[in-house]
Amino acid sequence: MKIVFFVRDLGLGGVERCVTLVAAGLAACGFDITIALLGGSRNLWAAQTDSVRVVDLSTVWHGKKPWTWLAGWRAARALAKDADVVIASTFLMPLYMAWAATRGLNQRLIAWVHGPKYELDAFAKMNPIHRAACQFIYRRLPEILCVSDHTRQSLARWLGMPVQPGWQVMPNFVEAPPDGFAPPTTDKPHTPLQLLFVGRIAEEKQPHLWLDTLEALAARGLPAELTVLGEGPLQNWVKDEATRRRLTVHFHGQIGGVSEFMRRADWLLLTSRFEGFGLVVLEAMQVGLPVVSTDSGGVSDFFQQRVDEFVVIEATGAALAAKIAAQLPHHAEIGAWLTNRARDYEPEVLLGKWVALLEEKQ
């Protein structure tokens, strides 16, 4: 079976990572996979995509050059015609092109939705033309894959229609940590407590909550330090504010080896306003790292009936600190539960669901 993924390019983002993992996983299961790059020739996942065909269409067209659109459409259509399933890996360019390339063909088109569209639009204020165009297409697609139930509900709110029968939840997955699903270490938690944040240092991640949490923990007699893996526009503000408040925050930039930092940490702190899925939470779960999170949507799916133990209703430092204090006596048990829960998100389990999905209309 031939599958084509339409992507903007293969940069370092979460969507690109998921596309790479799914594409390579399906290729290893015997599927014939093509990834079509529409907006740039960058492939930072070359080592992972050596078993799939990567076609660079950005050389034949450009979104801002209308006179190249026909050439781009014809190249995309040739790929679509040859495929059994076309997957628009995210919205905007991949969605538009996948939609246009399959018009009049009998090909199966699946849209893959990674983020909570309603919250995203409310925060980032989408260009109205793009909003209208994306909504127009999503409303007409019979099959949409959402990475969490929250994302699905958010899409329904954004489109102003109920969840449709063809909108399925298909969680993302991440690579297994280098030495597999290792049990959590027993020498935790440390003194002072070691908190970890992984992601962009930007407004949507609410970095003021990190500092508020450290302060609130100190007030409870629980000294703590924060390690930040990531970069972003608010990095200097966080640095200055941490110095002013005499809090310890270590910045390591955007580096690899996240699982090693996770093994050394006591808690993962997630303070996002919204998350479609939360790949970083899944990475933490794999290594048995307890998590405290704001109510950012998609991450709640991970915790099932124990969601109240991990997610605060009110996005404040005091609430996050209280959650950490509540988890403290059960740290090892919570870590073990998360490790076990992460098994539901193993690549092999979710690739099995992908295979079943792709077989659906064969």
Add this chain to the structure above:
Amino acid sequence: MTSRISIVLPCYNAAAHLPETLASLSAQTFRDFECIAIDDGSRDATRQILEAHAAQDPRFCIISRENRGLIATLNEGIAAARGEWIARMDADDIAHTDRLEKQLAQVEATGADICGSWIRFFGDRQGEWHLPGDDAAIRAHLIFNVALAHPTVLARASLLKAHPYDQANEFAEDYGLWCELALAGAKFANVPQVLLDYRTHAGQISQARASAQRATGQRVRERYIPAYLPEDLKPLAPRLIELAEPARLLTEDEFCWLAVFLLRLLNWQPLCRTAFGPIWLDALQRTPYAGWRLALLTARLARAFPLPRSEGRRYLRQLARCIAGPRVCGWLKGLR
């Protein structure tokens, strides 16, 4: 002059069926063999039957002594064998007259060191057991279970003398041995036709000691699987060992895991295509809460790993169960 094949025939309280077994051996079309029949301290007429048969057919050599158990008896027979090849035989089974001839032709044609065949069950259970034919498929099949029917095996004598049965592998001594030999580089084959009728009855160790057999099987898998898998699949070995245990019930997610693992293995070793048909069907059968999603997944599996014809009806039953879903199946069970 030594015979080309030495048949090793352990006998323990086998008087009821032994005459048929001995007759089937004497009637072999390939005649250049010796049969080392070991009476393992039987308390019935086994010894007398063996001696009477040996008096008529000088190719039979009888050893009789106190009971030492199957593994010790097999190793004793192997040590006493003088032929280039050793054929295994159980004291209550019936070899087809062309068994040795066809197996010898197979090892000569394929260069195999160990060769089995398909078997037909009779007695308490009916049906046939079709096993993968070529070396790559047999090695892959060993991940999950035995890939050679023990009483059908014809093996190079030098190999068995160098790798005798391990006492630690009680009740699964054959599985342990095939895995050890596979890791030592031996080449396997099965003749793709029934060459032996296998008698099944409640007294057999494989049924009475199933639990101990499973524990031994797991130990064997723990050694074999990590050594067999290619580098990129090695990290999956612990989970595979856990899920490969034939009595382990699976969740839907675990079945997905196993299915994807098999597909990835096929990608690495295309020759294992013939090995896993019954394996994935067994896995489906031990997934009690299987829904429509698994039915779709099995469509892919059925194309990747075709099922032998003998499994067609079982597949349809399992497919119907998946499509009906756990709720309807539970309701139907309740009605019954």
